[in-house]
Amino acid sequence: MTGGMNHQNCLIRTVKPGDAEALLAISTSIISEGAYFIRVPEESEEMSPDQQREHIQKVLKNDRETMIVAEIDGEVVGSVDFRSHHLKRLAHTGSISMSVSENYRNMGIGKNLLKALLDWAEQHPHIEKVSLGVFSTNQRAISLYKRLGFIEEGRKIKEFKLDDNHYADDILMYKFVQ
Numbered sequence: 419m420t421g422g423m424n425h426q427n428c429l430i431r432t433v434k435p436g437d438a439e440a441l442l443a444i445s446t447s448i449i450s451e452g453a454y455f456i457r458v459p460e461e462s463e464e465m466s467p468d469q470q471r472e473h474i475q476k477v478l479k480n481d482r483e484t485m486i487v488a489e490i491d492g493e494v495v496g497s498v499d500f501r502s503h504h505l506k507r508l509a510h511t512g513s514i515s516m517s518v519s520e521n522y523r524n525m526g527i528g529k530n531l532l533k534a535l536l537d538w539a540e541q542h543p544h545i546e547k548v549s550l551g552v553f554s555t556n557q558r559a560i561s562l563y564k565r566l567g568f569i570e571e572g573r574k575i576k577e578f579k580l581d582d583n584h585y586a587d588d589i590l591m592y593k594f595v596q
Contacts, residue, residue, distance in 0.1 A: 428527055430534045433477065433485040433497065438470035440494035441487070444519050451520065454556050456578065482512070482544065486534050488527045495522040498531040500539065500548070510546040512539075516559075528559070532566055539595040546596040553578060554587035568593045 433441075442464060449455045465473065477483045482502035487494045496518035503509055514535060518528050539545045550568070552559050568591040577588035 427490060428495075428525075428530060429489040430530050431487060431489065433474050433487050435471045435474050435478075437487055437494050437497075438467045438474060441474075441497055442467060442470055444494070444496065444517050447519060448517050454553050454559070482509070482542070484535070484538050486531055486538070488518070488522075488531055490522065495519045496527050496531055498535045500535055502545070510544060511549060512545060512547075513549045513551070515550070523558070528562055529566070532562065536566065536593070536595060543596065547592055547594055549590065549592045551588045551590055554589050555580075560589065560591075563591050566593070 446464060449457055450459050452458060474485065477485050477499075480502070483500055485497060485499045488496040496516070498514055498516040500512050500514050502512035514532075516528060516531060518531070536548065539548050548568075550563065552563065554560075554573070570589055571592050572590045574588040574590070576585035578586040580586055
């Protein structure tokens with residue numbers, strides 16, 4: 419992916435090793451919100467910037483994986499990560515995770531990231547199915563995924579215990595791209 423301008427003067431492009439610190443900052447911020455990540459702040463075992471750069475370099479070398487970022491005015495504000503399976507019987511599939519900085523949500527950035535990822539996946543004939551898991555409480559994300567053609571294929575009921583009396587299901591969704 420070479421990159422191009424999209425909604426809100428947002429550049430959607432392939433990740434670069436120099437994005438490591440920004441990606442770590444976004445992750446830390448979202449974990450601190452406590453709403454949609456499995457880890458809670460006190461469990462955060464964050465990568466070092468060097469470890470994140472190494473991860474990015476591995477992704478860039480693997481033609482079955484990608485990481486795409488959204489950049490506004492030179493600042494990385496979101497990303498989507500596609501990880502494939504190394505096992506032969508699962509090699510046609512992969513899963514995504516996506517994050518957008520809180521101040522940049524509801525601007526179409528997540529949609530642009532996801533569309534770029536799906537375009538990338540459609541260009542790779544060995545990738546047939548894109549999967550994800552999402553908290554049942556994350557209605558904005560669920561709505562976006564459905565608008566872009568993802569279908570719920572199952573749920574892990576009460577998979578996430580939010581506090582003593584509140585739970586969220588893990589909604590499993592997929593989209594065939596071939």
